[in-house]
Amino acid sequence: MSSFCWWLAGRMSLLLPADEREVVRGDLAESGESGREALVQVLGLAARRQVAGWKNWRPWCALLLATGVGLKLVRQSAPLIHMSAVYAWMYLANWRMADAGNSGFWHLLMRESAQILLRGLWLMIVSMVAGMAIGLSVSRRSAVTTGAVVCLALMVANVANVPQDPALGPPFARALYAFLMLAVIVLLPAWYGLRLSASLRTWFGHRLP
Amino acid sequence: MLGEFEYLLLSAAAKLGEGAYGAAIRAETGKATGNLCSIGALYTTLDRLEAKGLIETWMGAATAQRGGRPKRMVRITGEGRKAAAGFYTAVMRASRGVSWETNRAGVTP
Numbered sequence: 001m002s003s004f005c006w007w008l009a010g011r012m013s014l015l016l017p018a019d020e021r022e023v024v025r026g027d028l029a030e031s032g033e034s035g036r037e038a039l040v041q042v043l044g045l046a047a048r049r050q051v052a053g054w055k056n057w058r059p060w061c062a063l064l065l066a067t068g069v070g071l072k073l074v075r076q077s078a079p080l081i082h083m084s085a086v087y088a089w090m091y092l093a094n095w096r097m098a099d100a101g102n103s104g105f106w107h108l109l110m111r112e113s114a115q116i117l118l119r120g121l122w123l124m125i126v127s128m129v130a131g132m133a134i135g136l137s138v139s140r141r142s143a144v145t146t147g148a149v150v151c152l153a154l155m156v157a158n159v160a161n162v163p164q165d166p167a168l169g170p171p172f173a174r175a176l177y178a179f180l181m182l183a184v185i186v187l188l189p190a191w192y193g194l195r196l197s198a199s200l201r202t203w204f205g206h207r208l209p
Numbered sequence: 210m211l212g213e214f215e216y217l218l219l220s221a222a223a224k225l226g227e228g229a230y231g232a233a234i235r236a237e238t239g240k241a242t243g244n245l246c247s248i249g250a251l252y253t254t255l256d257r258l259e260a261k262g263l264i265e266t267w268m269g270a271a272t273a274q275r276g277g278r279p280k281r282m283v284r285i286t287g288e289g290r291k292a293a294a295g296f297y298t299a300v301m302r303a304s305r306g307v308s309w310e311t312n313r314a315g316v317t318p
């Protein structure tokens with residue numbers, strides 16, 4: 001149990017800035033704390049650091065903005081998730097060899113796939129830019145919390161996007177499909193944007209907030 | 210005006226002198242109060258004291274006892290000494306004549 005707590009404390013210390021992390025790990029090793037106590041100490045410091053980051057208006061403003069933009073993106077992705085589910089079902093579940101020789105079949109497949117891909121790409125770009133804007137407007141520590149909170153909110157909001165038609169598959173598969181699509185279209189690009197903002201920050205020499 | 214915990218950290222750092230760093234200050238305040246403070250309270254207060262210009266901190270050398278990890282060394286500035294002395298004087302003045310001061314063991318009223 002103690003070694004697991006020490007391992008967990010080490011993982012949790014990743015929430016702290018690199019230089020402080022090493023100092024705290026050293027202090028805990030020197031003072032001979034138990035694993036459980038070390039975990040409590042690390043979590044306490046990480047929580048205090050998080051709270052300190054939320055004492056000005058910036059992260060609150062970013063959280064509000066990110067939630068608003070995120071919910072809009074979830075709503076925008078609803079028709080795409082539904083349309084792609086219908087076409088996936090149409091082409092994968094109802095595939096007949098005879099269709100392969102039909103030029104109309106291929107024409108429709110190309111047209112619909114291109115439409116879905118273009119819409120998806122547009123939403124991915126918007127999500128990435130939104131993630132980058134949030135990452136640049138708040139501190140690195142607040143950006144991670146904001147990202148996690150917004151991700152959770154969007155996952156909950158995405159329940160409304162689960163295709164309802166039973167013909168498209170069992171409920172679990174439909175829900176999984178909707179969440180995978182949300183992850184690919186919105187969450188992963190936004191997370192990439194957030195990470196990109198961290199690189200930009202380093203590039204600009206931490207002159208950003 | 211300092212807070213009491215800020216004063217405790219300044220006193221511990223002053224007592225430890227060149228050997229003042231996070232874990233040592235924590236142990237020293239623990240000896241004085243009977244309770245080890247949390248690492249969160251220690252480092253956020255050290256940050257605050259540094260922001261006020263009452264202490265200076267820097268990364269010290271790593272030791273084997275700490276698993277090869279560095280220390281956050283602490284030194285009190287002139288301003289820090291002045292602030293701590295001011296706090297001590299204020300507490301001594303405020304305590305003059307109060308029951309817990311006059312009834313202290315070994316002190317005749």
